[in-house]
Amino acid sequence: MNAMISTATPSTAYNFAYLDEQTKRMIRRAILKAIAIPGYQVPFASREMPMPYGWGTGGVQVTAAILGANDRLKVIDQGADDTTNAVSIRKFFEKTSGVATTTLTADATIIQTRHRIPEKELTETQVLVYQVPIPEPLRFLEPRETETRVMHALEDYGLMHVKLYEDIATHGHIATTYAYPVKVEGRYVMDPSPTPKFDNPKMDDCAALQLFGAGREKRIYAVPPHTSVVSLDFEDHPFEATKFDHACALCAATHTYLDEVITDDAGGRMFVCSDTDHCEERRAEGHRGDLLGEAPAAIAGSAA
Amino acid sequence: MYVAVKGGERAIDNAHRLLATKRRGDPAVPEVAHAQIREQLTLAVDRVMTEGSLYDRDLAALAIKQARGDLVEAAFLVRAFRTTLPRFGASEPVDTGAMQVARRVSAAFKDIPGGQVLGPTFDYTHRLIDFLLEAGADIAEPATAPADDAPMPRVTDLLGNDDLIERNPPGDPDAPVGDLTREPLDLPADRDLRLQNLARGDEGFLLALGYSTQRGFGRTHPFAGEIRLGEVELEFVAEDAGFAVPLGTIELTECQMINQFKGSATEPPRFTRGYGLAFGHCERRTMAMALVDRSLRARELGEEAKAPAQDEEFVLMHSDNVQATGFVEHLKLPHYVDFQAELALIRQMRREIAERQNVAPREQQALPEAAE
Numbered sequence: 001m002n003a004m005i006s007t008a009t010p011s012t013a014y015n016f017a018y019l020d021e022q023t024k025r026m027i028r029r030a031i032l033k034a035i036a037i038p039g040y041q042v043p044f045a046s047r048e049m050p051m052p053y054g055w056g057t058g059g060v061q062v063t064a065a066i067l068g069a070n071d072r073l074k075v076i077d078q079g080a081d082d083t084t085n086a087v088s089i090r091k092f093f094e095k096t097s098g099v100a101t102t103t104l105t106a107d108a109t110i111i112q113t114r115h116r117i118p119e120k121e122l123t124e125t126q127v128l129v130y131q132v133p134i135p136e137p138l139r140f141l142e143p144r145e146t147e148t149r150v151m152h153a154l155e156d157y158g159l160m161h162v163k164l165y166e167d168i169a170t171h172g173h174i175a176t177t178y179a180y181p182v183k184v185e186g187r188y189v190m191d192p193s194p195t196p197k198f199d200n201p202k203m204d205d206c207a208a209l210q211l212f213g214a215g216r217e218k219r220i221y222a223v224p225p226h227t228s229v230v231s232l233d234f235e236d237h238p239f240e241a242t243k244f245d246h247a248c249a250l251c252a253a254t255h256t257y258l259d260e261v262i263t264d265d266a267g268g269r270m271f272v273c274s275d276t277d278h279c280e281e282r283r284a285e286g287h288r289g290d291l292l293g294e295a296p297a298a299i300a301g302s303a304a
Numbered sequence: 305m306y307v308a309v310k311g312g313e314r315a316i317d318n319a320h321r322l323l324a325t326k327r328r329g330d331p332a333v334p335e336v337a338h339a340q341i342r343e344q345l346t347l348a349v350d351r352v353m354t355e356g357s358l359y360d361r362d363l364a365a366l367a368i369k370q371a372r373g374d375l376v377e378a379a380f381l382v383r384a385f386r387t388t389l390p391r392f393g394a395s396e397p398v399d400t401g402a403m404q405v406a407r408r409v410s411a412a413f414k415d416i417p418g419g420q421v422l423g424p425t426f427d428y429t430h431r432l433i434d435f436l437l438e439a440g441a442d443i444a445e446p447a448t449a450p451a452d453d454a455p456m457p458r459v460t461d462l463l464g465n466d467d468l469i470e471r472n473p474p475g476d477p478d479a480p481v482g483d484l485t486r487e488p489l490d491l492p493a494d495r496d497l498r499l500q501n502l503a504r505g506d507e508g509f510l511l512a513l514g515y516s517t518q519r520g521f522g523r524t525h526p527f528a529g530e531i532r533l534g535e536v537e538l539e540f541v542a543e544d545a546g547f548a549v550p551l552g553t554i555e556l557t558e559c560q561m562i563n564q565f566k567g568s569a570t571e572p573p574r575f576t577r578g579y580g581l582a583f584g585h586c587e588r589r590t591m592a593m594a595l596v597d598r599s600l601r602a603r604e605l606g607e608e609a610k611a612p613a614q615d616e617e618f619v620l621m622h623s624d625n626v627q628a629t630g631f632v633e634h635l636k637l638p639h640y641v642d643f644q645a646e647l648a649l650i651r652q653m654r655r656e657i658a659e660r661q662n663v664a665p666r667e668q669q670a671l672p673e674a675a676e
Binding site for chain 2: 115145195
């Protein structure tokens with residue numbers, strides 16, 4: 001998909017950005033509370049949306065509540081703008097709000113994302129909206145909401161440290177690669193949504209406001225700009241972000257998160273940037289990866 | 305190739321066009337009209353109205369058509385429509401005691417004031433495929449009886465006159481009406497919210513849970529005190545008028561289960577209630593709902609709660625099929641970023657084990673990575 005900025009005409013059958021104004025006000029209140037208590041999960045009266053639960057309804061509601069007519073919206077899934085669900089959500093907002101959309105990270109004022117944080121450093125003028133499936137970092141250790149809320153209230157995170165310690169005892173290292181738990185501003189343990197732990201360091205002291213929406217679980221939480229976000233670890237087993245043995249086959253980047261693409265049935269594979277906009281920008285700047293000329297268009301896009 | 309998921313807009317548009325064609329089926333066969341669904345697939349319409357939480361037969365019928373007969377998908381369409389509707393307020397409580405009864409049976413008493421009325425039921429049919437239906441045979445006129453104004457008091461009210469069954473707590477007309485579609489569910493939840501949750505919950509989930517209580521997982525010793533189906537009048541107090549104005553009639557199914565309760569230090573032994581209510585004719589679901597409602601009252605009634613159907617958080621958090629289907633089916637969405645992280649970890653772990661065993665891992669022998 002080419003990098004582009006486009007505008008659309010809104011559909012008049014629904015209110016701007018689909019939700020009615022009372023609902024938006026309710027969501028904005030929850031967002032304000034979430035910003036005031038970084039990392040705390042604020043319950044909100046999540047609405048049924050015209051896309052299924054688990055497909056980004058929380059992120060869509062947060063975006064709808066903060067979207068203004070002058071915003072430029074970027075939607076990514078797995079780091080890419082042209083993933084089917086990202087296309088679907090972008091079209092939804094084009095249809096219901098008519099705001100300008102973009103694939104350029106630097107041009108966007110609101111970026112809705114599933115599973116990734118863009119590689120390019122975000123700024124004070126941007127808001128990153130995460131789609132969250134399970135907001136509770138303790139959920140798989142304690143299935144009951146009534147219990148986990150008490151644990152958060154008492155700052156009782158022993159169970160999480162035991163889990164991480166057991167990982168080390170069993171595997172020699174912490175065996176959590178995504179949805180890696182973080183502590184926000186020294187208080188709440190938070191699930192960064194299932195972003196790979198590679199992205200965790202980007203959350204710390206991030207200039208952009210980070211909002212997290214979980215529609216099915218009816219929770220909103222936030223990390224305000226320039227807030228401390230620390231990945232949980234131990235002194236003798238410090239947190240380590242995932243590193244790749246490869247450079248991007250298209251843009252030769254060595255600092256980005258890579259997707260593994262299987263190219264044939266004989267073990268052939270290539271590694272390419274997950275953040276397609278970042279990769280295209282680097283190629284436009286003249287960076288060339290090993291396989292740039294031979295990669296299929298479905299992977300390389302037309303910017304190759 | 306997995307990257308085919310990066311298809312973008314054209315693939316989505318084409319998929320939608322194909323879906324529309326598949327929905328229509330063979331064009332040589334006449335298209336089904338939503339009025340036919342409304343009139344001839346009424347029980348499907350009733351389920352979609354109930355799980356969609358919106359009493360609108362035409363809309364539900366259209367949703368069934370649009371969803372190609374997938375009732376969970378149809379309920380989802382109705383819900384997504386309902387969520388955009390403005391709220392004027394809450395109706396007055398309906399009086400099911402004043403119902404225009406089309407069917408009414410009690411398994412607790414042989415005869416009851418007003419009588420047992422079988423009405424339209426599958427209950428005593430033989431489940432033999434009726435090939436005459438395929439042939440389109442004429443159907444006989446239904447039997448009729450003179451209209452009867454005899455009151456049909458609820459069986460539970462009759463028991464209540466003798467103080468043999470717990471009294472329903474008196475309603476507080478000034479109390480706000482709980483609504484889990486407008487406020488996030490807070491646990492533990494009061495019974496009104498639990499009933500709302502069950503009323504729109506998945507019929508299959510309620511059925512399985514109710515069934516589990518009958519098989520010993522949280523036994524509640526139920527009797528079907530009464531099941532009634534019919535039309536009730538809906539009233540709404542308009543603030544300007546200052547009195548209740550009728551909005552029309554809706555069809556409801558109500559089930560009142562009578563359950564044992566052995567009493568306590570302060571309470572004499574008395575039957576307890578389980579309650580089920582649904583739009584239209586939804587007998588199976590209201591019976592299951594009544595079983596589950598009673599099970600969820602374990603804590604309130606001082607019973608040991610260890611079965612799934614007694615576990616409020618387990619039941620309430622997993623009953624909604626629109627939520628459930630969305631989250632289960634979201635596994636179809638790409639997860640390759642996280643899967644890549646897991647791939648890297650599993651390779652690392654295998655490498656470490658292999659190094660410890662000083663044996664080359666099989667994968668490295670067989671599949672040298674092309675990009676290395």
